[in-house]
Amino acid sequence: MSWDWNYTGEILPDLLSGLRITIAATLLGYVIALVLGLVWTLLQRTPSRAFNLAVHWVAEFIRSTPLLVQLAFVFFVLPGWGLTLSALTAGIIGLGVHYSTYTAEVYRAGIADVPRGQWEAATALNLPRRRVWRSVILPQAFRRVIPTLGNYLIAMFKDSPLLMGITVVELLNSAYQAGAKSLQLLEPLTVVAALFIIVSVVSSLIIRRLERRYATN
């Protein structure tokens, strides 16, 4: 069996609408991950050690269990508790919450990565604590984590096909369905793989430039 360009052309519109869903889910999920990650980080810095530890383990639980299972949980279990979500909404929430536990770790490590001397210099200048955070620590931490946060955007993009596990017709699912109708799966799946590789390679080049730009030391 050989490659059929006409057929490839026919399925392309289906794939492009799948790609739109994939991109939408990735970007919306990313916004959730960025914001919720900050919440996790702050919740682990409260005065109560027990509370911090509890939050830490909840985040650890989410981080070390499969996204696909969590998606299924959100999509299949929550309706039983009276919260019915569309597959896409469930997917975006699942993706965002899962990756928020990663961004939380990035924020934490970024703050810890600011050299001790910076804290000491700020203390020596007798700056108020709020000021130290706002004008010394956070700006430096932010620079450090930008490339890593970029990595996680790509990671989420590449994890978005899991949404087909809860019936979302994203890029991979659209290819699968288009191909299953005609029993010709070579072209659609190859196009999908190629699309993913192209997007990943291009974005990894962008990240590398970010890394150079925000390189520390």
Added chain:
Amino acid sequence: MPPTDTTPEAPTPEEAPKTPLSKTPLPETAPSKTPLPHGDTPGIRFEKVVKRFGGNVVLRELDFTVAPGERVTLIGPSGSGKTTILRLLMTLEKVDDGVIWIGDRSLSHMERGGRRVPANEKHLHEMRKQVGMVFQQFNLFPNMNVLRNLTEGPVHVLGVSRDEAVERARGLLDMVGLADKIDAHPSQLSGGQQQRVAIARALAMQPKVLLLDEVTSALDPELVVGVQDLLRDIARQSDLTLLCVTHEMHFARDISDRVLMFDQGQIVEEGPPEQIFGDPAEQRTRDFLQAVLAT
């Protein structure tokens, strides 16, 4: 053209002002156990050697010769190219132009089909057999204990049996005064001890030429003397060709037959240590010595 064994400007070992001790042959019994290498030491010759780093010319058409068994110290302000000379001899850098000779063979080039071409890895491997180096930062292998640091090269490069390599390592550790540290880990040793092990490691490869690159610069002041005394003994008891880069002028005076004063990639002045340190001819040498001795 291969260099002749001795050159007019470089004194032969016999002429060199050494203590009578310097040529005392070691006992004939069990020569394999004597830790220090002896016999057919090659000389070194730089011919119009040019080395650039980017647009920065570090060595400009440098010519000099070191006689077999001669002990030469390179002094001069930092950035004058002294360390680059040692790194070129250790093949850690490549020459941009000119030729370096070790004995009668070119280090940087080899003959192929009657033409001189840049050396390949095989040629470099062959040439490196004659050269050993001790680094400023010791550079012991942290994934090996002291014994394995000393036996790794002999066993895997020289093809010495493990037993013999261990035997030789013991002898060398004895000589550097660290026999009890044979199983220790580099991180458990002080800087001075690490540098002694590094010296023993270099000697275990039985080089004919030993390069010392600011070997005491990274040490705490109280550890410097011990390492210097050790090197003094080694210089006295072996016929190694020795090239030493140092900022310790007393050490340079003790250890060398000849001192080369460098500035901006060229030799400003050379001569026996008594002359260079006692009565330098060049203003730049006087300025440099004054600056170094003032600190």
Added chain:
Amino acid sequence: MSDVLDSFPLLLRGSWITLQLTVYSAVLALALSLLFGVLGTTRGLAPRAVSRFYVEFFRGAPALVLMFWFFYSLPLIGLRFTPMFAAVLALGLNYGAYGAEVVRGSINAVPKAQYEAAVALNLTPAQRMRRVLLPQAVALMLPPFGNLLIELMKATAVVSLVTIADLMFRAQQLRAATGETAAVFATILVMYFVIAQLLQLLVRYLERRTDRMLGRRPRKGQPELRTVAAGAPGVGGVG
């Protein structure tokens, strides 16, 4: 809930498949990581290009897409795989590409002075790699490898979508049979969590051993930014 408990052996069988998939894929990924990672540090242009191509290609495509491709597309051009083989191949190739970047970065992060000392001892290029650079790089590789191992274990859940009866697949079966949706998924989430923690312990043990071997003080506390960045299943690497 009692239905779920009755069917626990079914879930255990599923988790056994999950564990097998993890181990097979991890072994394949490790071999590919070392091969292409070391190739990526050589001086020759051709081996570096091969390494680059492998990494970009298999890191770019998600494991699930690769799996579908191996499972549904390649049979159409005459290459037929069992689902298990397609899954191990897809996961191994995918995570091998991440691992190769970790290996390459770790070798490059070994201080240049160590390379120079190995040259001064006249070790051959292969001996320098095997006896000096690689052993020291292992200590740098382990924390990001630990992250990747957990990621790989989590990624095995997607095999349920190509009909392999792993833990997730059994859970879906059980959900269909009993309707105990919440209990089933909660149970397997805990099971995955336990597997992840066990793998974590294994990695910590290996880290302590290599730290001792290199005479380093074991790291305390939480991972550094470089480690977090290197474990990202995006494009990260060490150094």
